[in-house]
Amino acid sequence: MKPTRGLYWLESVALATAVLIVAFAVPAHGLSEAFQGKIYTPGPLKPVDSKLTVRVGDVAPDFTLPSISGEKVRLSQFRRRSHVVLSFVPAAWTPVCSDQWPGYNIAKELFEALDAVVLGISVDNLPTLFAWTQEMGGVWFPVLSDFWPHGEVASRYGVLRSDGVSERAIFIIDKEGVIRYIDVHDINERPSLEGILKELEKLKKP
Secondary structure (H helix, E strand, O other): OOOOOOHHHHHHHHHHHHHHHHHOHHHHHHOHHHOOOOOOOOOOOOOOOOOOOOOOOOOOOOOOOEOOOOOEEEEHHOOOOOEEEEEOOOOOOOOOOHHHHHHHOOOHHHHHHOEEEEEEEOOOOOHHEEEEEEEEOOOOEEEEEEEOOHHHHHHHOOOOOOOOOOEEEEEOOOOEEEEEEEEEEEEOOOOOOOHHHHHHOOOOOO
């Protein structure tokens, strides 16, 4: 017998609580022992170094980027199928980035329950992203390279920094392709997983 939708969401809430306890128990610059001695630490950076070119309510600029799986991923392929969480991170092999994406593995079922897919985007090239994500133990969502033309997608969204890396930014795009939430986060800190899930919860139809 399948659980009712009400029971399913009670289970989801309980799982979300467990996820957040684990997620917030990990230091912002902490990670598994697999990364010991392999992470480049840039030191404190200017929190934000770009100017948005989109805003909440805009239709999200479409794009196609190569993924580490070898496939090309187009944003509009998710139209009317899934909400999309664009997660821009500055660079592979750096502390906060190497903690942020593995944290989304813990919440995979919650993203799926909220009809959402995550697309991870970095300006690194494909070989670098492949090696980095393998070292992290893999992630369940597509990891896309905005390497060439360098930072073109980040630039279209207004999150390309003056040093050529992207901001640490979250864009939530609904099933109609409309931007519903933007968080250009302090690059030195990890965005709240709880905050992302709460914003996705708002997109649920009554």
